[in-house]
Amino acid sequence: MTDDKNDGGDVRLTGISKTYGSFTAVHPLELTVPQGSFFALLGASGCGKTTTLRMIAGLEEPTTGTVFLGDKDVTDLPPYKRPVNTVFQSYALFPHLDVSENVAFGLRRRGIKSVRKQVDDMLELVQLGDFAKRKPHQLSGGQQQRVAVARALINHPQVLLLDEPLGALDLKLRRQMQLELKRIQTEVGITFVHVTHDQEEAMTMADTVAVMNGGRVEQLGAPADLYENPKTTFVANFLGTSNLIEAEVVEKSGEDLVVTAGGAKLKLPGGRCSAPDTSGGKILVGVRPEKISLAHQDDEGSIAAGRNRVPGRIVDSSFIGVSTQYVIDSPAGQGLAVYEQNIERDTRLVPGAEVVLHWNPAHTFGLDAAQAID
Numbered sequence: 427m428t429d430d431k432n433d434g435g436d437v438r439l440t441g442i443s444k445t446y447g448s449f450t451a452v453h454p455l456e457l458t459v460p461q462g463s464f465f466a467l468l469g470a471s472g473c474g475k476t477t478t479l480r481m482i483a484g485l486e487e488p489t490t491g492t493v494f495l496g497d498k499d500v501t502d503l504p505p506y507k508r509p510v511n512t513v514f515q516s517y518a519l520f521p522h523l524d525v526s527e528n529v530a531f532g533l534r535r536r537g538i539k540s541v542r543k544q545v546d547d548m549l550e551l552v553q554l555g556d557f558a559k560r561k562p563h564q565l566s567g568g569q570q571q572r573v574a575v576a577r578a579l580i581n582h583p584q585v586l587l588l589d590e591p592l593g594a595l596d597l598k599l600r601r602q603m604q605l606e607l608k609r610i611q612t613e614v615g616i617t618f619v620h621v622t623h624d625q626e627e628a629m630t631m632a633d634t635v636a637v638m639n640g641g642r643v644e645q646l647g648a649p650a651d652l653y654e655n656p657k658t659t660f661v662a663n664f665l666g667t668s669n670l671i672e673a674e675v676v677e678k679s680g681e682d683l684v685v686t687a688g689g690a691k692l693k694l695p696g697g698r699c700s701a702p703d704t705s706g707g708k709i710l711v712g713v714r715p716e717k718i719s720l721a722h723q724d725d726e727g728s729i730a731a732g733r734n735r736v737p738g739r740i741v742d743s744s745f746i747g748v749s750t751q752y753v754i755d756s757p758a759g760q761g762l763a764v765y766e767q768n769i770e771r772d773t774r775l776v777p778g779a780e781v782v783l784h785w786n787p788a789h790t791f792g793l794d795a796a797q798a799i800d
């Protein structure tokens with residue numbers, strides 16, 4: 427499929443916004459989707475991600491701004507004139523056509539007669555070679571979704587837009603299809619823009635994720651960067667559980683910041699603090715639950731030097747198979763979450779145990795305390 431490689435350039439939205447009456451669904455947005463990337467628009471229901479996608483597709487007219495595909499301004503082009511195709515959650519396959527006829531539809535509509543080879547290649551790409559003669563109702567949800575993807579890709583769009591395409595599938599199938607879509611995108615090299623409210627889905631599939639909140643992109647980056655270095659409380663909480671501890675800046679020590687929280691001195695790398703770092707300033711210090719280790723208070727001496735540490739008491743512990751999840755109260759904060767993996771059942775800490783939470787300062791991030799905790 428190498429001849430399918432996309433050479434149409436980036437998708438660029440400049441100053442794109444959408445208002446409905448007095449309500450602003452999307453605030454003026456600057457967004458570049460790199461050519462050939464798998465890009466996710468992630469956010470809660472109503473944050474404006476579908477509206478953004480529909481403006482790329484031409485299904486929604488922007489109130490302000492310009493949509494570029496490569497160097498070409500496509501803002502005023504109708505959807506069918508844009509080199510873009512969309513896969514929706516409802517696959518909208520033609521029920522009376524079999525799989526190969528569904529996939530061939532776009533080519534036939536353009537008057538192309540010999541479609542066999544292209545259809546066969548497409549069905550092979552989505553691993554439905556043996557299902558060519560089945561009707562949609564004879565397919566599973568995941569198979570129907572793959573037909574929809576094949577049908578959208580057969581016209582070699584520059585960009586494939588996916589609007590919650592896996593929303594109707596059960597969890598197991600959704601996970602399979604996430605990997606499948608990722609494989610297909612890598613194989614065809616076409617730019618995919620995928621809308622989802624599921625952070626795990628966005629992080630599994632996308633090279634770049636734009637986290638949207640209230641019609642704005644709150645943060646954009648590679649999944650691991652967003653997870654490990656969120657810049658706002660919304661992003662920290664939307665992308666998983668985070669412990670946010672109220673702290674006060676004490677001083678800068680080389681590249682690091684030193685803060686106090688509940689009497690404990692903690693370090694965080696200066697580059698990972700998105701809050702003002704003047705001494706005396708209030709910030710929130712964050713650390714993900716799986717980055718924290720626990721030691722009995724009696725064993726504090728065994729903790730390596732240089733690690734951040736705060737004392738605490740276990741208030742709850744639950745074994746959930748892959749990990750044991752603890753809830754811990756500490757002078758630095760109540761209800762801190764700690765996930766520990768690979769521990770034997772009989773070494774689990776029990777409620778009431780006095781412990782020390784400790785972690786590598788490199789896993790600490792700092793946020794502006796003036797923001798509300800979402």
Ligand code: ATP
Binds near residue numbers: 451
């Ligand atoms: P979901 O995941 O629920 O689809 P979303 O993030 O995709 O949510 P949008 O569909 O982009 O959200 O909608 C953003 C906001 O704009 C919502 O508050 C929605 O109610 C509003 N909205 C969307 N279309 C219209 C319309 N035609 N008229 C008025 N308001 C609209």
